[in-house]
Amino acid sequence: VRTAPRRGLATLTSSELEKDFAAMLPEAALQRDPSTVEGHRMDWLKQFEGPVLDNDRTPKFVLRPGSTEEVSEILKYCHKHEVPVVPQGGNTGLVGGSVPKRGDEVVLNLARMNKVLDFDDVGGVISCQAGCILADLESYASARGYLMPLDLGASGSCQIGGNLATNAGGIRLVRYGSLRSNVLGLEAVLADGTVLDMMNTLRKDNTGYDLKQLLVGSEGTLGVITGAAIITPPKPVARQVALLALDSFDEVLSTLQKARSCLGEVLSAAEFWDSPSLNMLLDTMPEVVSSRPIEGDHPFYLLIEAAGSDAEHDMAKLERFLDGFEHGVLAMDESQVASLWSIRENLPVALQHRGGRTYKYDVSIPSSLFDELTNLIRKRVASVSEDAFVMQYGHIGDGNVHVNGWSPAFDQDVLDALEDELYAFLTKHRGSISAEHGIGVLKAKKMHISNTESSLALMRSIKNLLDPKNILNPGKVLPEQA
Numbered sequence: 001v002r003t004a005p006r007r008g009l010a011t012l013t014s015s016e017l018e019k020d021f022a023a024m025l026p027e028a029a030l031q032r033d034p035s036t037v038e039g040h041r042m043d044w045l046k047q048f049e050g051p052v053l054d055n056d057r058t059p060k061f062v063l064r065p066g067s068t069e070e071v072s073e074i075l076k077y078c079h080k081h082e083v084p085v086v087p088q089g090g091n092t093g094l095v096g097g098s099v100p101k102r103g104d105e106v107v108l109n110l111a112r113m114n115k116v117l118d119f120d121d122v123g124g125v126i127s128c129q130a131g132c133i134l135a136d137l138e139s140y141a142s143a144r145g146y147l148m149p150l151d152l153g154a155s156g157s158c159q160i161g162g163n164l165a166t167n168a169g170g171i172r173l174v175r176y177g178s179l180r181s182n183v184l185g186l187e188a189v190l191a192d193g194t195v196l197d198m199m200n201t202l203r204k205d206n207t208g209y210d211l212k213q214l215l216v217g218s219e220g221t222l223g224v225i226t227g228a229a230i231i232t233p234p235k236p237v238a239r240q241v242a243l244l245a246l247d248s249f250d251e252v253l254s255t256l257q258k259a260r261s262c263l264g265e266v267l268s269a270a271e272f273w274d275s276p277s278l279n280m281l282l283d284t285m286p287e288v289v290s291s292r293p294i295e296g297d298h299p300f301y302l303l304i305e306a307a308g309s310d311a312e313h314d315m316a317k318l319e320r321f322l323d324g325f326e327h328g329v330l331a332m333d334e335s336q337v338a339s340l341w342s343i344r345e346n347l348p349v350a351l352q353h354r355g356g357r358t359y360k361y362d363v364s365i366p367s368s369l370f371d372e373l374t375n376l377i378r379k380r381v382a383s384v385s386e387d388a389f390v391m392q393y394g395h396i397g398d399g400n401v402h403v404n405g406w407s408p409a410f411d412q413d414v415l416d417a418l419e420d421e422l423y424a425f426l427t428k429h430r431g432s433i434s435a436e437h438g439i440g441v442l443k444a445k446k447m448h449i450s451n452t453e454s455s456l457a458l459m460r461s462i463k464n465l466l467d468p469k470n471i472l473n474p475g476k477v478l479p480e481q482a
């Protein structure tokens, strides 16, 4: 908790701000309950907490606007009075982007803007407000024979606005592509309160710079996303999931290749995890996963999902793919499919429940370097304690690996040494420091590893153009300048 006020902090106190916002917004738009407000100031990992400043400079409320107009009013006011704002969705982000960093920021949460505005059931396009929870949109689309182009373990809490702001990846990217490629329209409010209405449901619209794409993935630093129009692909008729036990990461890769060639267009997901991941889950959340899905403790597990329009046709493809494997299970009905998926989706949840300290890395690297990367992290984490271990899991279909070290205690020196070595490795091999989780606070200082100086300079010019007073999520994405 930082007590002394810092240079450049907002001048208005929480009480003054609250009085002004109460005068301009309906009562429902101000959340004052202290424990709720506190929850909005701590991230999901419990690793980032907005500091409480003295002199009543830390807002004791959260803003929850109910309309784009209210967001615009709020930003006009904050722009005029130079009050920093943290746009927030479901607060499931993993890089510290969704909570205050300095302590004087106002949290602007989109939860109350959760309406579906329109659904085009011929073209398969949903238009909705940014505060819609992803799982709610999935139910809405599924009831109409469609589905959302993304799914992730946080779908029960994350909002489509946050998904867009982080260009979230998840388990469907291998089939439907990035969220970015599925966005047709966007509505956002800029730092000065200007409403940018780019809500469009046309598949083709080549009229100048694609401004919406600037906001997708900008993590709340260029504007507040208030609405979107997203392509919803047709819901597959049948879904089958195979889980295979494999002996090496190379075998995971070769099996993925085989899946691609045997299943072709019906391959809808390819996720993997290793033995330490499954053992951690069985040990930490036996109430969720009580037994091994396949007899024995195997080095690696590969989950392959086929989803198409003809169960028989898909099954024939799947049987060809599964031919020759010794250890595996094939889930045919929804409950078996769900239980295999629950292993994968609960890995990060169990890790968070486990307490202790997680060293979380979400990287993209050429698969040939995977073992070297993991051994680098394993060597460092093992030096913290003999109970420490490293887990590997993720979206192998997109080459996106989540390497998580865990130890009972935290060791700053180990973290510093690990990160120096890891980021030097990524620099050397032109890997990405963030495959899907974004930058937030956590990786702002490492942006130079995945971006050239000229790219960073252009990003800064764009930030200065759109948010010259730096009120939108200050200290996130771009490294702060001295």
Ligand code: FAD
Residues within 6 Å of the ligand: 044, 086, 087, 088, 089, 090, 091, 092, 093, 094, 097, 098, 110, 130, 151, 152, 153, 154, 157, 158, 159, 160, 161, 162, 163, 164, 165, 166, 167, 168, 169, 170, 171, 219, 220, 221, 223, 224, 225, 226, 348, 349, 436, 437, 440, 473, 476
């Ligand atoms: P928040 O966490 O609230 O915010 C995230 C960022 O977006 C912040 O910088 C915030 O300022 C900004 N923001 C939020 N809403 C808006 C808005 N309306 N306008 C402008 N900026 C906004 N991520 C993946 O990519 N793939 C995964 O597979 C995945 N799995 C996860 C599993 C679990 C169990 C958990 C806890 C997280 C997972 N995540 C994953 C990370 C996280 O869920 C995603 O980053 C998600 O998109 C964040 O959405 P949110 O609504 O919670 O946003």
Ligand code: S2G
Residues within 6 Å of the ligand: 094, 153, 170, 347, 348, 360, 361, 362, 394, 395, 402, 404
């Ligand atoms: C996933 C969640 C966060 C993590 O499970 O796909 O994106 O790295 C991750 O545990």
Ligand code: ZN
Residues within 6 Å of the ligand: 169, 170, 394, 395, 402, 436
């Ligand atoms: Zn992921």
